[in-house]
Amino acid sequence: MSSFSDTDAWALGGDRGFAHWNGRDWRNVPGPDGGGRMEAIAVAGPSDAWAVGRRGAPPAGKNFITQIQHWDGASWSIIPSPEFRGRYAALWGVAALAPDDAWAVGCDGTAALVEHWDGGSWSRVTVPVPGPGLHSSLTAISGRSSHDIWAIGTYDNPESAPNTLFALHYDGAAWRAVPMEQIAGHTDGTYAVPWSVVAIGANDAWTVGYTTGTGQRGGTLTEHWDGRRWRFVPSPFDHPSPTTTGSLIKVTARAPNDVWAGGATYTVDDDHPEKSYDVLLLHWNGVRWTQDTTAPTTGSSNTITGLSTTLGGHVIWATNDGHPELLSHP
Template sequence: MRTFARTAAVTALCLAVAASPAAAATWAVTPTPGGDLSRLNGVAATSATGAWAVGSAYDFTLGAERTLVERWNGTSWSRVASPNGSQLYNRLYAVDAASAADAWAVGFVETAHGVNGGGDGPKKAAAWHWNGTAWSIGDLPGAAGTPSVTGVDALSAADAWAVGSYYDPVAPARGEVYTAHWNGAAWTRVAAPAPGDYLNEVTSVSGTSGADVWAVGEWRDQGKGQVYHPLALHWDGAAWNSVAAPDPAGGTGGALRAVKAISPTDVWAVGYRDYRTPVAFHYDGTAWREVALPAPGGTGNTILYGLAATAADHVWAVGYTSSGAVTPESLVLRWDGAAWRSELAPPSDLGSTLLGAAAVGGSVLAVGYRNVLSGGTTTNRTYGLRGLN
């Protein structure tokens, strides 16, 4: 462990771009619409007064999750009408916007009841589009198995990516990477590398141009303890290519859950190892390297799910940490150009988790869910934080 700490510290110093640490953001809760059994999974911002957050909210009359879309006006969140593709479960995982009048969200539509109910029926991948006036819904191109599409990046009105994974039952059956591209008129499936013979999946996508896009996730081989490894794919304008990402030090494999491309030589990815310890990786235009994070402490789990950035020394990672406590608490980390440091997030009574983040100007928005007591039982409700720096 001491060797890893020294190596990571040297890496962090090599990445320094500022002579002194930037000031930490000041975080406060921003009330978000959403009743019992609701959450926000992703957020995107086009300006300090324009942002979108997406997720799901349970409809107790229908007995199913419905799409949840909220809009930020610089002061508060309000719910915006969003379509559903069926009377069953519909869920949004991620959102991104090319402009105030052009945004995409991705998720799934349940097409038939499952054996046990509760959203376990067959599903299809779908994309929702905002045209400046209203949200509409359309299918994403299919795959051999039901795709789970969890990431989206809108580079322009004629250039967007949706990513995820699907199960391919054709021998050798395995999980496969799913990517689809929007060219301004239609979505098209695009082939991507799959290094694992058991599982391959990407969960997040971010690019700086049509010839510089990253998608990250994990891959595994059959057997051998099914150790999972970071997966990093790069789109060069013509094809997806696998770029080596090392396993995190001090553990047995690791997975990446979010990526943020600031420039072609400045890309961050975060996730976890051993399902309990957070990790961060940086790409400098040549290779991916692990960068040290503050020790989470305690015996609980600490996982990072979201990333946001406005500059090389203004990068935020969000997730949760339990640190031995009964309930998780929101976690915010900040790369200040020299090192990752913890920022103080407001505590919640029964715990909370942040799943996505977006930054623009001097404002950072983070969303997820919090735990509350309702009717004598614990349930999830939407949760939002705003950081100012």
């Protein structure tokens, strides 16, 4: 989800369109005819929002292709995407900075994909991706300004496991690759999946997701940029176990010492054979990550699927137990 103000926020509705907050209540807003599945949304203003994802039923020989939708203040419409080259192409993240400046990331076949909106059209942008023979994809993007943008993803060698985290940074002129710390034991089959990134300052950015290994249920992933390097920071549920997993899906920030990450934990054991999901909400106070257990939820299967910080300084999150439940945190 993404918000512009306390009275203007958007949440994805899967294949069912969108949900919009007007300051009083949420209402469903239909997507355009022929719309696909949107994976990310970014709001730049009351009449300027972008959603990106993919759609099925593509041309012959393709599995699915990218789709970009735009909100103009009255309705959602499909905006043409650049040509794609692989058997499949998808967009997983979007950042909207101005009416003539938006970015989207994903993959085109086995190569990471970056696209830019200049106010008139979307175009592909050449970026430094891992070398030949490596499969790469970018899953998240966030910009503090047009001169400070982070994109996060992974690459892997299909002939061997596991994958490798990688980051790209845009300084207003060019994209460059920035090394990231890799999870311990990743050469033994532990995978990392970064789902979200937030750019806070020149020396401050976070990416979150989860890790998983052979025979393990997974653990939370929290990695921080301090202006010199990316490094892992301990967080609750960050050690995979055979029965319990912690995963983070979204991250947002109100200040360097007020960062929120959301996702879920679930347990699979003799007492929970069907997987028991619980909301996972973490808070960074500038020193450490701690779990916040105040999020009101209903049902037996809950996951925070969206987080956003409004200009008014509120955190809004969306939980989903099969029926979206949109909540706010003052």
